[in-house]
Amino acid sequence: MSKNKDENRVIIFDTTLRDGEQSPGASMNLEEKLRIAKVLDELGVDIIEAGFPIASNGDFEAVREISRTVTTPIICALARAHRQDIERAAEALEPARRKRIHTFISTSPLHMKYKLQMEPEEVHQAVIDSVTRARNLCDDVEWSCEDGSRTEPDFLCRTVESAIAAGATTINIPDTVGYAIPEEFAALISMLFDRVPNIDKAVISVHCHNDLGLAVANSLAAIHAGARQVECTINGLGERAGNAALEEIVMTLRTRQDFLPYDARIKTENITKASRLVSGITGFVVQPNKAIVGANAFAHEAGIHQHGMMRHAGTYEIMSPESIGLTKSSLVMGKHSGRHAFRAKLVELGFDVGDNALEDAFRRFKDLADKKKEIFDEDIIALVDDEVVRVNDRIQMGSLKVVCGTEGPQTAELALNIDGEVLSTTATGDGPVDAIFIAIRQLFPHEAKLALFQVHAVTKGTDAQAEVTVRLEENGRTVNGQGADTDTLVAAARAYVNALNKLLTQREKSVSALSA
Ligand code: KIV
Ligand code: ZN
Numbered sequence: 279m280s281k282n283k284d285e286n287r288v289i290i291f292d293t294t295l296r297d298g299e300q301s302p303g304a305s306m307n308l309e310e311k312l313r314i315a316k317v318l319d320e321l322g323v324d325i326i327e328a329g330f331p332i333a334s335n336g337d338f339e340a341v342r343e344i345s346r347t348v349t350t351p352i353i354c355a356l357a358r359a360h361r362q363d364i365e366r367a368a369e370a371l372e373p374a375r376r377k378r379i380h381t382f383i384s385t386s387p388l389h390m391k392y393k394l395q396m397e398p399e400e401v402h403q404a405v406i407d408s409v410t411r412a413r414n415l416c417d418d419v420e421w422s423c424e425d426g427s428r429t430e431p432d433f434l435c436r437t438v439e440s441a442i443a444a445g446a447t448t449i450n451i452p453d454t455v456g457y458a459i460p461e462e463f464a465a466l467i468s469m470l471f472d473r474v475p476n477i478d479k480a481v482i483s484v485h486c487h488n489d490l491g492l493a494v495a496n497s498l499a500a501i502h503a504g505a506r507q508v509e510c511t512i513n514g515l516g517e518r519a520g521n522a523a524l525e526e527i528v529m530t531l532r533t534r535q536d537f538l539p540y541d542a543r544i545k546t547e548n549i550t551k552a553s554r555l556v557s558g559i560t561g562f563v564v565q566p567n568k569a570i571v572g573a574n575a576f577a578h579e580a581g582i583h584q585h586g587m588m589r590h591a592g593t594y595e596i597m598s599p600e601s602i603g604l605t606k607s608s609l610v611m612g613k614h615s616g617r618h619a620f621r622a623k624l625v626e627l628g629f630d631v632g633d634n635a636l637e638d639a640f641r642r643f644k645d646l647a648d649k650k651k652e653i654f655d656e657d658i659i660a661l662v663d664d665e666v667v668r669v670n671d672r673i674q675m676g677s678l679k680v681v682c683g684t685e686g687p688q689t690a691e692l693a694l695n696i697d698g699e700v701l702s703t704t705a706t707g708d709g710p711v712d713a714i715f716i717a718i719r720q721l722f723p724h725e726a727k728l729a730l731f732q733v734h735a736v737t738k739g740t741d742a743q744a745e746v747t748v749r750l751e752e753n754g755r756t757v758n759g760q761g762a763d764t765d766t767l768v769a770a771a772r773a774y775v776n777a778l779n780k781l782l783t784q785r786e787k788s789v790s791a792l793s794a
Contacts (some may be wrong), residue, residue: 413445456489483507
């Protein structure tokens with residue numbers, strides 16, 4: 279039986295851009311966050327947690343820009359219990375049509391003693407003060423008790439009651455360290471419904487981390503016990519082992535309506551698109567056997583399974599690939615396809631590119647069609663993703679010639695266009711990729727360290743495009759660059775150049791923030 283006014287409606291609160299972005303190496307720039315926010319909007323999430331405005335100027339700008347441009351979901355900003363945090367969150371949310379301030383403080387004995395170094399009474403007062411302050415700036419206030427699942431029950435009930443009395447409209451119970459067990463977590467939610475007298479004045483939310491691989495199970499158990507908001511991320515991105523995966527929660531609710539008759543209003547056909555975008559931007563590749571969005575999630579290799587599938591898809595498929603927007607790898611076009619067909623394909627794949635980006639993408643599509651016999655949707659997606667991010671780059675890829683093989687020395691002859699000037703060099707290295715990266719450093723000297731180099735094939739076959747991710751780190755800044763090409767070494771060079779351009783944007787941002 280549902281214990282909230284809104285019966286069986288489950289609110290989907292996406293925190294890919296906040297908790298997801300907090301995972302080491304997953305930082306995104308403004309343009310990337312905006313692209314993800316737009317796809318989350320298409321997916322139909324109810325709330326987008328867009329960032330933690332006090333944490334950096336980049337976070338502030340992202341929350342502000344998303345507030346300005348994404349108008350259907352509620353835009354949420356995170357704030358600690360401090361006055362400055364709450365005011366900064368309100369300022370960032372100012373242009374939003376629908377907004378929420380999410381304020382939090384730790385309530386477990388361990389966190390209060392060692393992290394906050396505060397007595398429980400001081401924490402309790404801080405809950406009342408922070409929620410009151412947030413409520414004076416925004417009608418929609420969420421309060422979270424960080425490390426809620428390890429908080430003493432009496433103190434948890436008392437703080438929840440006080441937060442609601444101070445004006446919180448959503449109470450979020452995080453399993454911050456992913457410690458809970460589904461039955462235990464459900465019992466905790468039931469206890470709140472039984473013991474907190476004003477519980478009916480707020481929506482109860484949960485926020486589960488995946489340290490024991492139980493984030494989705496805990497979230498579903500909590501829904502069953504009366505929670506009506508779940509906080510989750512695309513692909514389960516998030517700190518350490520991540521957060522509960524949005525796609526797993528939503529598809530479980532959709533597939534098991536018989537057992538979980540709850541209503542999450544997500545357009546599940548956009549799941550694949552959102553998953554690919556988040557993975558492409560962050561460089562966090564989805565494991566092939568990941569539920570729902572892994573490359574093998576709908577693959578039927580064993581003969582006996584294929585036999586059953588041919589007779590009835592339900593024999594081995596509990597949901598259809600189409601329900602998550604997975605189209606059969608369709609052969610789209612070849613070298614004779616024209617600009618109109620290409621534009622139509624982009625629209626079908628959900629891309630909305632400007633004329634310049636379209637021209638560049640079309641030119642690269644023609645180049646690709648010369649090299650690769652069959653071009654699939656995935657090829658077009660990789661190519662356009664690659665193109666959209668490059669239009670305004672200061673450093674543009676020119677030409678590349680590589681000598682590699684057993685005889686060495688591995689050599690790269692590289693030309694880059696830097697601020698409108700073509701510069702070229704030749705470098706040798708410990709392998710062709712090393713030679714290319716040394717050449718880039720010669721043409722554009724910088725101190726950033728290479729933190730990740732990752733290659734994966736976009737489609738099957740030896741003529742498949744390679745998609746390369748390069749992660750660079752400099753003075754605490756982390757950026758991910760992507761590059762795609764049928765030539766893995768060209769893709770590697772493009773990915774490095776892309777990462778470098780992002781680093782330049784971040785450097786410029788911190789300089790303008792300092793002088794602001
Ligand atoms: O995991 C956590 O406790 C959080 C809170 C800020 C909600 O992310
Ligand atoms: Zn979290």
